[in-house]
Amino acid sequence: MATLTYLTTTHFDFGALETLPKMLAQEGITKPLIATDAGLVAAGVVQTVLDAIGPDFEPLVYDGTPGNPTEEAVKDALKLYTENGCDGIVALGGGSSMDLGKAVGLLAVSGGPLEQYDPLVGGAKRIKGVAPLIAVPTTSGTGSEVSIGFVIILEDGRKMTFASPHFIPKVAICDPELTMGLPAGMTAATGMDAITHCIEAFLTPQVNPPAEGIALDGLRRGWEYLPRAVKDGSDRDARWHMMMCSTEGALAFVKGLGAVHAMSHAAGRIRRLNPHHGTLNAVFLPAVLRFNQDVCEDKYVRLREAIGLPPGADLAEAVEGMNARIAIPSGLAAMGIEESDIPEMVEYAQQDLAARSNPRRASAQDYEAMIRSSL
Amino acid sequence: MATLTYLTTTHFDFGALETLPKMLAQEGITKPLIATDAGLVAAGVVQTVLDAIGPDFEPLVYDGTPGNPTEEAVKDALKLYTENGCDGIVALGGGSSMDLGKAVGLLAVSGGPLEQYDPLVGGAKRIKGVAPLIAVPTTSGTGSEVSIGFVIILEDGRKMTFASPHFIPKVAICDPELTMGLPAGMTAATGMDAITHCIEAFLTPQVNPPAEGIALDGLRRGWEYLPRAVKDGSDRDARWHMMMCSTEGALAFVKGLGAVHAMSHAAGRIRRLNPHHGTLNAVFLPAVLRFNQDVCEDKYVRLREAIGLPPGADLAEAVEGMNARIAIPSGLAAMGIEESDIPEMVEYAQQDLAARSNPRRASAQDYEAMIRSSL
Numbered sequence: 001m002a003t004l005t006y007l008t009t010t011h012f013d014f015g016a017l018e019t020l021p022k023m024l025a026q027e028g029i030t031k032p033l034i035a036t037d038a039g040l041v042a043a044g045v046v047q048t049v050l051d052a053i054g055p056d057f058e059p060l061v062y063d064g065t066p067g068n069p070t071e072e073a074v075k076d077a078l079k080l081y082t083e084n085g086c087d088g089i090v091a092l093g094g095g096s097s098m099d100l101g102k103a104v105g106l107l108a109v110s111g112g113p114l115e116q117y118d119p120l121v122g123g124a125k126r127i128k129g130v131a132p133l134i135a136v137p138t139t140s141g142t143g144s145e146v147s148i149g150f151v152i153i154l155e156d157g158r159k160m161t162f163a164s165p166h167f168i169p170k171v172a173i174c175d176p177e178l179t180m181g182l183p184a185g186m187t188a189a190t191g192m193d194a195i196t197h198c199i200e201a202f203l204t205p206q207v208n209p210p211a212e213g214i215a216l217d218g219l220r221r222g223w224e225y226l227p228r229a230v231k232d233g234s235d236r237d238a239r240w241h242m243m244m245c246s247t248e249g250a251l252a253f254v255k256g257l258g259a260v261h262a263m264s265h266a267a268g269r270i271r272r273l274n275p276h277h278g279t280l281n282a283v284f285l286p287a288v289l290r291f292n293q294d295v296c297e298d299k300y301v302r303l304r305e306a307i308g309l310p311p312g313a314d315l316a317e318a319v320e321g322m323n324a325r326i327a328i329p330s331g332l333a334a335m336g337i338e339e340s341d342i343p344e345m346v347e348y349a350q351q352d353l354a355a356r357s358n359p360r361r362a363s364a365q366d367y368e369a370m371i372r373s374s375l
Numbered sequence: 376m377a378t379l380t381y382l383t384t385t386h387f388d389f390g391a392l393e394t395l396p397k398m399l400a401q402e403g404i405t406k407p408l409i410a411t412d413a414g415l416v417a418a419g420v421v422q423t424v425l426d427a428i429g430p431d432f433e434p435l436v437y438d439g440t441p442g443n444p445t446e447e448a449v450k451d452a453l454k455l456y457t458e459n460g461c462d463g464i465v466a467l468g469g470g471s472s473m474d475l476g477k478a479v480g481l482l483a484v485s486g487g488p489l490e491q492y493d494p495l496v497g498g499a500k501r502i503k504g505v506a507p508l509i510a511v512p513t514t515s516g517t518g519s520e521v522s523i524g525f526v527i528i529l530e531d532g533r534k535m536t537f538a539s540p541h542f543i544p545k546v547a548i549c550d551p552e553l554t555m556g557l558p559a560g561m562t563a564a565t566g567m568d569a570i571t572h573c574i575e576a577f578l579t580p581q582v583n584p585p586a587e588g589i590a591l592d593g594l595r596r597g598w599e600y601l602p603r604a605v606k607d608g609s610d611r612d613a614r615w616h617m618m619m620c621s622t623e624g625a626l627a628f629v630k631g632l633g634a635v636h637a638m639s640h641a642a643g644r645i646r647r648l649n650p651h652h653g654t655l656n657a658v659f660l661p662a663v664l665r666f667n668q669d670v671c672e673d674k675y676v677r678l679r680e681a682i683g684l685p686p687g688a689d690l691a692e693a694v695e696g697m698n699a700r701i702a703i704p705s706g707l708a709a710m711g712i713e714e715s716d717i718p719e720m721v722e723y724a725q726q727d728l729a730a731r732s733n734p735r736r737a738s739a740q741d742y743e744a745m746i747r748s749s750l
Contacts, residue, residue, distance in 0.1 A: 213591055217585065
């Protein structure tokens, strides 16, 4: 098994779940809250994890995490955590469950309300601490198991990104076995989330060459193995490499993200649709690659090289080809997004944390044009 | 200025030295021992650093670090540290000073003798702690400012590699300004050390894709900028990129190193010559690339790509070409190593920690053949 020691100690391989009781003991957790969702209970994954935890701990399960987690759900889970004297968190699931777990861990130690920690108004300074958290991803996309961030829809409707080194999990247990049952559609959507992380993180202008090296390794891997994982979910090699792509994407986006994420966060707020974050990223990526092209020529050379395109090939077209190959919806309209949603999306995209690190500054008109071309 | 937060918080850019007083305060150091060498005192670099530290601290200078640091020197520096009540270390210099500083920091907290910490006999478990250490490199090669290791020649003549996460500096201050005065020969030798780190770390079989991504980014950078830095030491861009290559090489070799380092450590023990570690790496690298070739075909494709070679090109020849271009000595004989040195070198190379992570297991005969072909 590979043990990657960056800021999160990551146990990575088939069978890594077996390390969970040892890691709970190491982190001093006796009564973990397992932050997860109902789908993983139904699929038997939660039981698998409870079995792995064994008899020496007193886990409690919160399974109410919605796709795109909400402040209401965070409060419900926090109540369970405090009323039962939990002393740590196992964040089990995709990005939604891991993000919810991070939010609960923050509020349990530093107190509410959540919005005071908004990094756009210096909220990171108010963090007093977080509860120990072990992240166990069940999808290969978000990389939240090693990332500095989490995203919650607040009660007032804002979709807020929180970011601080405090939110980097102490331990990640990346066991590709837990992703073997992921359906093709979800494999494709989460996989494109990971690929988008690698690309956007690589393109942000912040100086961090190690993160760029990690991003390109992740991109190369994701581009090769995502079609295999989508085509045959039982392809263990493909599942391993997609999970690594996901982890690398999040290690890389310590650099920041860009306009794809700004628009995906804006669209992710549309509650009547609750659209999948990874699918949104896949759909927005070609437009942003076209928008950024003129200011990123040197970096595009290396992106092409990583995914095996000939010099000068059109990156945006290559992503469109990948999207088609893995049956990502053809555009926002196919996801239910309408003309009338555009003004609010434009407004929120401009305000999003990720908008600040896009390599080319985008105006309201630019965002509108990118959204329209992604319809 | 770039701040890279991996395990070491690295402040990286021209002018980064200005952060030193703030970092001393952050680490709770009031009376730092500056572990350095006489050359840096003579060159005025130590005074520059003392000026940067300012009046709020009581630094002491140990300037007796030899090239290839010895246990005797470590003891001398430790005596100065303890007798003066120092509470932390600024390790200022190339690999020798940084490694000596790490050894002093270990002994100051965990006690001597050094050899008990030999990782080949489980010595890492005996580490009780280390003194806080801020690394300030003045060469671009070793990467010791972010590495888990240090190397000391023990009093009994063994050249011992110590490795533990404890030895990763808390803070690195990488200011390329401090390398501007490095002569061409030393720029070449240290630069090839960094390039060798990137290549050997990439080739070791341990599973750590993020480290491999970092290694390739560092290699690409070093290959492009080393000839420029050697040709014109005042080329600030080249100095910046070589320092980054060096940092990336050491971030990568958390994976391990290989036969090049095993032989360089063996040859570095020859006290009548005290040969430069980076020069030795440069000289041994072609032979090891030829030796490993058959078991590393996939990885050689990516190495060629990183340095801009056409598919199928001979990597070893490319390194020989680089060595010639930057005036690295033509072989071991030109460095004063003789036939009669070979048996002991073979013996030590096989026992070296780095030998364990070479992608192809090398016998005594293999080491002898590689050394002879490097003469």
